[in-house]
Amino acid sequence: MKAHLIGGGFGGLAAAALLIRNAGVAGQDITIYEADERLGGGFFLDGSPQSGYNLPGSIFDREFRCAFDLLATIPTEANPKISVKEQLFTFNREHPFDDQTHIVDRDLRTVHGPRYGLSWSDGFALARLSLTPEAWLDGRRIEEFFSPKFFETEFWLLWSTLMGSLPQHSVVEFRRYMNRFVYLFPDLSTMAHVLRSPFNQHEAFVKPLVAWLEPRRVNFLTGTFVKDIGFESSPGRITVNRLDYERGGAAALGHRRAGGYRAVDDRVAGG
Numbered sequence: 542m543k544a545h546l547i548g549g550g551f552g553g554l555a556a557a558a559l560l561i562r563n564a565g566v567a568g569q570d571i572t573i574y575e576a577d578e579r580l581g582g583g584f585f586l587d588g589s590p591q592s593g594y595n596l597p598g599s600i601f602d603r604e605f606r607c608a609f610d611l612l613a614t615i616p617t618e619a620n621p622k623i624s625v626k627e628q629l630f631t632f633n634r635e636h637p638f639d640d641q642t643h644i645v646d647r648d649l650r651t652v653h654g655p656r657y658g659l660s661w662s663d664g665f666a667l668a669r670l671s672l673t674p675e676a677w678l679d680g681r682r683i684e685e686f687f688s689p690k691f692f693e694t695e696f697w698l699l700w701s702t703l704m705g706s707l708p709q710h711s712v713v714e715f716r717r718y719m720n721r722f723v724y725l726f727p728d729l730s731t732m733a734h735v736l737r738s739p740f741n742q743h744e745a746f747v748k749p750l751v752a753w754l755e756p757r758r759v760n761f762l763t764g765t766f767v768k769d770i771g772f773e774s775s776p777g778r779i780t781v782n783r784l785d786y787e788r789g790g791a792a793a794l795g796h797r798r799a800g801g802y803r804a805v806d807d808r809v810a811g812g
């Protein structure tokens with residue numbers, strides 16, 4: 542079996558590692574196509590004063606069970622006997638998080654009031670939204686469900702800076718995040734129950750994962766943008782039979798062969 546993964550973010554890297562570890566796929570039969578020159582997707586740490594910086598988060602949720610299952614078998618770079626998971630949990634045990642000040646006003650006073658500044662009607666609106674079936678929310682925006690005052694509350698400031706939400710964003714996404722992270726509500730201002738990685742997420746998770754995949758000879762095609770995928774007509778199942786991608790300004794085409802794709806340009810995909 543050959544596997545072709547589009548995107549070398551944490552998701553693509555984790556998929557490659559799981560294919561090797563759980564499904565017994567050989568690393569050399571896995572190809573990761575990554576548009577960027579570097580791996581890590583949203584977890585990359587980079588920038589300059591001119592272009593601005595991407596500072597990946599350092600928060601991990603205790604319920605990221607699949608990630609922890611994987612990271613338990615990925616050694617840290619500093620000590621191969623210590624797994625990435627063990628390093629993360631040890632760090633959090635030794636340095637428990639308890640933010641005393643999350644938001645300050647213009648006079649540098651801590652902003653933290655009862656119920657995060659939410660009124661009862663805000664609370665009802667949140668509960669109503671949480672219980673509304675997703676199918677009824679298609680195409681609607683967050684701002685349609687709350688009063689303008691809601692967007693001035695401490696809750697909204699905490700939530701929007703944590704989750705990247707804006708009032709005009711999809712209410713479906715907002716609802717999914719809310720239902721997924723509702724257990725964090727009591728600790729939103731102290732962040733007491735989230736896990737912090739000892740370094741930024743690129744150093745903490747992406748580098749050790751790549752270091753584990755490289756000696757297993759996974760093909761990393763960085764700087765490779767997948768432009769299109771073709772589908773075979775096969776009732777009852779979805780089969781991809783073509784990948785169009787561009788690498789270093791040159792177009793390439795991968796065709797399906799028994800068990801995988803073979804790039805027209807063999808240097809590129811090693812297919």
Ligand SMILES: Cc1cc2nc3c(=O)[nH]c(=O)nc-3n(C[C@H](O)[C@H](O)[C@H](O)COP(=O)(O)OP(=O)(O)OC[C@H]3O[C@@H](n4cnc5c(N)ncnc54)[C@H](O)[C@@H]3O)c2cc1C
Pocket residue numbers: 547548549550551552553574575576577580581582583584596597598599600601602765766767768
């Ligand atoms: C500012 C910010 C802070 C965050 N903080 C946290 C945090 O603290 N904790 C946390 O758990 N999560 C955090 N996240 C979310 C986290 O970054 C994502 O959940 C994670 O990166 C998703 O991984 P992914 O591999 O699915 O997607 P991505 O990381 O987005 O990776 C997708 C990759 O696919 C590549 N790609 C896309 N299209 C193509 C194509 N056509 N051809 C080839 N390559 C392609 C992209 O270049 C990218 O490298 C944060 C996100 C942001 C933006």
